[in-house]
Amino acid sequence: MDTNTFQTIDSIFNPTSVAVVGASRTPGKAGSAFLKGLIAARFKGDLFPVNPEGGEVMGLPAYRCLGDIPRPVDNVIVAIPRAALPPVLEDCATKGVRMVQLFTAGFSELSGEDGLAQEKQLAARARSCGYRLLGPNCIGVSRPALSLPLGPEGILARPGHVGFVSQSGSLSLRTAQVGITRGIGFSKIVSFGNGADLDSLDFLEYMGMDPDTTVIGAYLEGVKDGPRFVRILKDICRTKPVVVWKGGATEAGARTAASHTGSLAGSMAVWRAALKQSAAMAADTLEEAGDLLLGLQTLPPVSGKRVTIISGLADGGGGESVAASDICTSLGMEAPPFAPATVKALTGLVGSVGSILHNPLDLSQAYGRPERIRQALELASGDPNIDVVIFEAVLDFLYAWLSDETIEALFSMLIELSPKLGKPVIAILPPGINEMPRLELEKRLLAAGVPSYPSLERAVKTLARLHRWNRQRAETEIESWDRGGP
Amino acid sequence: MDTNTFQTIDSIFNPTSVAVVGASRTPGKAGSAFLKGLIAARFKGDLFPVNPEGGEVMGLPAYRCLGDIPRPVDNVIVAIPRAALPPVLEDCATKGVRMVQLFTAGFSELSGEDGLAQEKQLAARARSCGYRLLGPNCIGVSRPALSLPLGPEGILARPGHVGFVSQSGSLSLRTAQVGITRGIGFSKIVSFGNGADLDSLDFLEYMGMDPDTTVIGAYLEGVKDGPRFVRILKDICRTKPVVVWKGGATEAGARTAASHTGSLAGSMAVWRAALKQSAAMAADTLEEAGDLLLGLQTLPPVSGKRVTIISGLADGGGGESVAASDICTSLGMEAPPFAPATVKALTGLVGSVGSILHNPLDLSQAYGRPERIRQALELASGDPNIDVVIFEAVLDFLYAWLSDETIEALFSMLIELSPKLGKPVIAILPPGINEMPRLELEKRLLAAGVPSYPSLERAVKTLARLHRWNRQRAETEIESWDRGGP
Structure with a gap:
């Protein structure tokens, strides 16, 4: 990963301002939940609700569109129906935001090839407009040290030095919660959903280079580029321990994974070989992943078995x-x-x-x-x-x-x-x-x-x-x- | 098991009075702990502390010896050093008690052959004097429905219909506690320690016949009579589900088991064969045993796997x-x-x-x-x-x-x-x-x-x-x- 890409991803984890498109006065909506979570966690940056009706949302002035926001916007969380996306993405380009985090779902996980083509368009558009895309169908990034919480649930993990990369939103939340109860602290957590632009390998590579991350965990249902996965994993494992929790390990799981994040789960044999070549540690369950991350975070090296x-x-x-x-x-x-x-x-x-x-x-x-x-x-x-x-x-x-x-x-x-x-x-x-x-x-x-x-x-x-x-x-x-x- | 033996064991679980030899005003002593537990659980029967100094212990009149107790005594809990046993056992015989529960340890688990010989003498003496012996090195019987708690910890399990037979005191307590937290109810719990007289097979056979017990669990480190074990297990499994948690399954475990309850742990192959022949369910850990007992207690039969x-x-x-x-x-x-x-x-x-x-x-x-x-x-x-x-x-x-x-x-x-x-x-x-x-x-x-x-x-x-x-x-x-x- 070149320094430029590293810095771009790093900035995504360190926003000074976040806009939430789809935050409204109606409770129960995802956009409102994201905003509520950011407020409750006391996010250390500016917060801008975006709502076509304007007015106030949760005590903050709401802007009718991103262009109306008088200050720069780093990250944009988008939680609106798919059909309403185009003008918002237009605004993101004009405003010059760094990252768009799409909670909006209904792409490759739903309609296979068609959805995948739409995702490719989204990614291409992001590249040409100069912002990076997270998702679609994702709950995004969290940086506990900045009080940037995870997902519409607004879970604020314990700050620490474990980096977690997840293809599943709910399992990233579950991991953060296991961390709260067991005492695992996180540097950064990201749930990238369908990964149309930035995906597992980008974030794994980033975590490998990130000086604030000393232990890496990942929940993965599938990767798009097998050889690159093995290469990156081997490279990271040279300096940091990596725990990989693989979803979709059986045929039934793979079937479910396809409809969850549109992933091709890949044969388990390939996964095992990748893990073996790289010295990454496999976890089969949330409990196992938590147990390993807690041990890696806390214990000195285990040099003997007695x-x-x-x-x-x-x-x-x-x-x-x-x-x-x-x-x-x-x-x-x-x-x-x-x-x-x-x-x-x-x-x-x-x-x-x-x-x-x-x-x-x-x-x-x-x-x-x-x-x-x-x-x-x-x-x-x-x-x-x-x-x-x-x-x-x-x-x-x-x-x-x-x-x-x-x-x-x-x-x-x-x-x-x-x-x-x-x-x-x-x-x-x-x-x-x-x-x-x-x-x-x-x-x-x-x-x-x-x-x-x-x-x-x-x-x-x-x-x-x-x-x-x-x-x-x-x-x-x-x-x-x-x-x-x- | 003949009706007579069944009734004898049944009466051990249903005492109308319990004497505690070794209960004193000194806290922290096992005898005092047993008495404290019985009082705190509000045992539905008479309680008699026995202490050579007489006076009062925890608000109850203490008797200098069993013979001084003016009413019949069913169960006697003995928690005094080994050297002080002979006169107490003499008194038990004279008083005509039904059961002596020896918390006192230091027999086969400590000194192998010598200890085993002493245990045989204790058992022979019990038979000739007309009482049954539990232990030595045991925490005894519990009957939650009568508020007869388990061990010096005085753990009162939730009443129900699971019968539990344990070679280990602490693991019977742990099982009772798992039952409290998870909602498993027990008809009877017994921890028989070294099992000089009544042992695992007697209690398993009893639980098999007991109409109040519908599900059976057992923690066993070893059995003395393999063929009888298989026979009894097969017989019980015809009418009730049995979960067997086997301690000492590996060589290292067997070594530890020998010094714990003086058991010959026996080869795991023999155990597996016994379980297989009988349809008993093997549990490897406390968690597994609890999971199975909870399911058996609560669920209707699981007739399909979909x-x-x-x-x-x-x-x-x-x-x-x-x-x-x-x-x-x-x-x-x-x-x-x-x-x-x-x-x-x-x-x-x-x-x-x-x-x-x-x-x-x-x-x-x-x-x-x-x-x-x-x-x-x-x-x-x-x-x-x-x-x-x-x-x-x-x-x-x-x-x-x-x-x-x-x-x-x-x-x-x-x-x-x-x-x-x-x-x-x-x-x-x-x-x-x-x-x-x-x-x-x-x-x-x-x-x-x-x-x-x-x-x-x-x-x-x-x-x-x-x-x-x-x-x-x-x-x-x-x-x-x-x-x-x-």
């Missing part, structure tokens, strides 16, 4: 330990026995009746005492056989066994200790009947560099993939990767 | 539909095209621009209007090609697009309509940033016979297994299964 799993912070832990061994082994990580010196030290610390001093480690006999648990964590994570530390805190057990003061002391200890262990640390916080304190703990742990997963399976699966990625990087001489700030 | 998936109740839905096709196909269910008449009627109802009128069905263009969504649901579920109905409600989208009144109207419609569709109905309610209304909707849907799952994958995986079970039943001429009350 895990210690610590459970039973209050009572419980035995059954969890048994299950934990199975999970590690079956998902490609290892929970090796501790070194004899570690076992000896642990026995001295927590005794042995009713608790399991192997790895996985059941700390029930520490009875939730923060100081003992700290020492046990230090011993287990300091073991030379261990690369990664996982602890499981079942909040329902903690609340059943311990006083609120002890629980707080335990949490403070975990938060303070984790960054000092010198190894990647992951928390397992299973959902239960104490959701509010659980989510609060999740937030505090994240701030200390510890990502939380709802189940051990999902954590271990993520770790195994991150470990494999780390090995692939070494094998393919991928350049060193700078994860950037938290 | 699913309709309806998304986009407010905005969104396109990407979800693409992903949904893939998920169905890859997990062994089908999302077949609708009959032409259905497609025609749907087009008349919601138009076609930007929405996907295939199956999976994207209803974005109904703009959250409850009446249109009702009609679309009726059309889709009434299609002769469809056996099961799944709808996805992304609450974060609903709250972004619709007024609170419309959302409530939509929920009321879904709750009222679902039982009338005449087919199994499942809701997908992904977690997000509106957790409280989501959990509330989950509860209301459950009361209408609609189980909720957090992701489509988990719902479809569950449905596929239930459908397979239904087919196995037909093939092996399993007797008709009465799911009982909700």
